[in-house]
Amino acid sequence: MSTAQATAPAFDSQGKLGNEERVEEAMHGFVREFGVTAALHMESCVRCGMCAEACHFYLATGEAKYTPVYKLEPFRKAYKREMGPFAPIYRLLNLASKVTIEELENWQELIYDSCTMCGRCTMVCPMGIDIAELVKEARHGMFRAGLIPERLALMDRTAKAWSSPATPAEDLPDIVEEIAEEHGVEIPCDLEKADYLVTVAPAELGDHTKALADAAKIMNKLGLSWTMHQEGFDASNIGFIDGDTDLQERLTRNIIDTAIKIGAHTVILPECGHAYGAARWEAARWYGHQLPVRIIHMTEFLAEVIGRGDLKVKPIGETGTFHDPCQMVRRGGLEAAPRIVMKALGIDLHELKDTGNLGFCCGGGGGVVSNQRATPLRYKVFEMKMRQVDDTGAKRFITSCGQCRITLDMGAKHFNWDKRPESLLEMVADNLAD
Amino acid sequence: MDLLDFARGPAIEFSLAVFVLGTIWRLAAVLLLPRRGDLSKAREGAPSRVSGAMGTVFRRMWPNKAFIHRTIFTTLNSYVFHLGLAIVVFGFVPHIQFIHGLFGVSWPGLPTNFIYGVGVITLVSLFAALARRLFHPVGRLLSGVSDYISWFMTAAPVLTGLLATSHLGARYETLLAIHILSVAAFFIWFPFGKLMHAFLFVFSRGATGARFSHRGVNV
Numbered sequence: 001m002s003t004a005q006a007t008a009p010a011f012d013s014q015g016k017l018g019n020e021e022r023v024e025e026a027m028h029g030f031v032r033e034f035g036v037t038a039a040l041h042m043e044s045c046v047r048c049g050m051c052a053e054a055c056h057f058y059l060a061t062g063e064a065k066y067t068p069v070y071k072l073e074p075f076r077k078a079y080k081r082e083m084g085p086f087a088p089i090y091r092l093l094n095l096a097s098k099v100t101i102e103e104l105e106n107w108q109e110l111i112y113d114s115c116t117m118c119g120r121c122t123m124v125c126p127m128g129i130d131i132a133e134l135v136k137e138a139r140h141g142m143f144r145a146g147l148i149p150e151r152l153a154l155m156d157r158t159a160k161a162w163s164s165p166a167t168p169a170e171d172l173p174d175i176v177e178e179i180a181e182e183h184g185v186e187i188p189c190d191l192e193k194a195d196y197l198v199t200v201a202p203a204e205l206g207d208h209t210k211a212l213a214d215a216a217k218i219m220n221k222l223g224l225s226w227t228m229h230q231e232g233f234d235a236s237n238i239g240f241i242d243g244d245t246d247l248q249e250r251l252t253r254n255i256i257d258t259a260i261k262i263g264a265h266t267v268i269l270p271e272c273g274h275a276y277g278a279a280r281w282e283a284a285r286w287y288g289h290q291l292p293v294r295i296i297h298m299t300e301f302l303a304e305v306i307g308r309g310d311l312k313v314k315p316i317g318e319t320g321t322f323h324d325p326c327q328m329v330r331r332g333g334l335e336a337a338p339r340i341v342m343k344a345l346g347i348d349l350h351e352l353k354d355t356g357n358l359g360f361c362c363g364g365g366g367g368v369v370s371n372q373r374a375t376p377l378r379y380k381v382f383e384m385k386m387r388q389v390d391d392t393g394a395k396r397f398i399t400s401c402g403q404c405r406i407t408l409d410m411g412a413k414h415f416n417w418d419k420r421p422e423s424l425l426e427m428v429a430d431n432l433a434d
Numbered sequence: 435m436d437l438l439d440f441a442r443g444p445a446i447e448f449s450l451a452v453f454v455l456g457t458i459w460r461l462a463a464v465l466l467l468p469r470r471g472d473l474s475k476a477r478e479g480a481p482s483r484v485s486g487a488m489g490t491v492f493r494r495m496w497p498n499k500a501f502i503h504r505t506i507f508t509t510l511n512s513y514v515f516h517l518g519l520a521i522v523v524f525g526f527v528p529h530i531q532f533i534h535g536l537f538g539v540s541w542p543g544l545p546t547n548f549i550y551g552v553g554v555i556t557l558v559s560l561f562a563a564l565a566r567r568l569f570h571p572v573g574r575l576l577s578g579v580s581d582y583i584s585w586f587m588t589a590a591p592v593l594t595g596l597l598a599t600s601h602l603g604a605r606y607e608t609l610l611a612i613h614i615l616s617v618a619a620f621f622i623w624f625p626f627g628k629l630m631h632a633f634l635f636v637f638s639r640g641a642t643g644a645r646f647s648h649r650g651v652n653v
Contacts, residue, residue, distance in 0.1 A: 333650030
């Protein structure tokens with residue numbers, strides 16, 4: 001597919017709102033929770049364009065429209081006219097025109113297809129503007145306006161019905177039982193009391209069942225009291241990604257409330273970046289106070305139990321390189337944890353050229369992996385990652401996010417690449433010392 | 435009242451009033467918005483929010499090495515005209531005398547020839563910034579009328595100051611009046627456009643620094 005075809009404006013719409021109502025809802029959704037930080041960031045941009053130099057979509061295509069701050073243009077316009085310090089003057093003198101429905105429709109591609117909310121642009125901005133967070137706020141508006149990619153809307157509707165975009169909650173016990181049988185491991189489900197509530201991302205009940213089985217294998221080996229629970233099992237949180245804040249709250253509450261109900265002191269999140277962003281850093285806002293349970297990423301958990309000597313692993317003794325999941329590392333602070341685990345595994349780590357907080361996104365975050373029409377663009381981004389991995393000369397390609405793994409796996413298949421991304425969790429489980 | 439008296443008197447006084455009140459208004463309108471506190475538990479060992487904020491304010495003085503080769507022109511050129519402006523504004527003896535007249539404080543000035551040279555370099559640097567805005571696809575896409583006004587309001591005092599110092603193009607008194615009027619225009623525009631980043635950058639960087647240091651990330 002040509003670049004022109006790959007990046008042609010495209011939009012979907014949901015619901016039956018009129019055009020004016022959609023614009024109004026978009027703006028209302030955008031400013032609804034606007035606080036001092038978002039306003040400071042809207043005010044501070046000097047339009048230097050340095051953010052483009054950090055964005056994988058711009059670097060992969062060279063198209064100026066992928067400049068991160070440009071993706072916020074309708075919302076910047078609306079902020080200036082409706083909410084900024086001089087908004088009355090702008091309105092009185094008509095110095096800032098109203099946002100139109102056409103602008104919002106055209107911007108859907110920029111806000112959803114070509115932004116993974118990875119936050120690499122945040123790292124380069126000389127004003128320190130957190131553009132990724134503003135894109136997330138813009139998505140709140142787009143969702144309310146019924147202007148999100150249909151694939152994400154479908155997942156949203158499914159999650160509303162099932163509490164997961166892929167699995168009906170009531171089916172969880174049966175699915176878990178099948179996975180347990182298939183992999184020969186015990187997976188407790190719906191226990192009334194447990195110390196740890198283990199959660200999953202959708203793929204772990206589908207393509208990545210080994211990851212769930214391996215999590216179970218490790219929890220069982222540690223002799224911990226743990227369970228999965230149908231009332232709170234899917235941590236991927238599509239609401240966090242598509243802009244549906246009501247659903248985000250509901251899915252968050254499912255997990256935290258379940259943990260509290262069963263007396264768990266810790267919720268273990270799966271190898272999923274966005275789950276970490278939604279639960280670790282945003283969950284408390286729905287409760288209005290610090291959470292009574294600890295939220296911990298699977299990789300963080302592994303680093304802790306290995307670090308304490310509770311879990312022993314056999315050294316692999318091979319070269320490897322690591323893809324840092326953005327929400328977990330750059331936006332989550334877990335740069336050290338996977339490296340502690342890899343060191344314990346005896347991985348001779350060959351870092352990517354851009355690594356840690358500055359690593360490139362897999363290209364599929366923020367729902368882009370599920371957004372079919374973004375596939376050609378995603379592959380362009382994947383090529384950058386593929387080159388960096390090849391340049392390391394490492395044998396193993398490791399990551400600790402299931403969504404990144406799916407994205408990278410799709411890219412690898414498309415380009416007939418001789419490498420496949422591997423799960424750090426699975427690597428640990430495969431190399432447990434007796 | 436001639437043009438110079440007008441420029442030195444009512445024009446500069448009015449412009450300073452707009453500058454002060456407009457700046458306070460814009461800062462207050464943003465900083466007094468509701469604060470959505472982060473209720474999540476901080477990463478173990480995370481620095482305080484103030485320390486995290488200050489860290490980012492200073493770290494963003496220079497791009498990370500991962501970005502430097504792609505941003506070197508903008509970075510260096512920005513340093514040249516920002517430092518140039520600071521040297522010209524605060525190092526030129528007549529400017530110091532003007533500030534002394536306003537606030538009663540003064541400091542030793544720099545040689546006029548040196549200031550003149552810095553002024554020329556600053557102006558060239560500003561034109562380079564304008565060229566990038568006009569000809570680089572990203573700069574062109576992002577730039578609006580407000581950005582070009584901000585550029586003009588910054589470049590005009592430098593140009594008129596150089597002309598006044600060189601006595602080029604008109605009587606000195608006329609050139610000086612035009613220079614002071616261009617400075618007045620700068621002050622009037624300051625709170626409305628992106629020149630406000632001179633104050634906002636601290637808050638903007640600091641907010642991001644506080645957000646991410648809480649999570650254990652050095653941004």
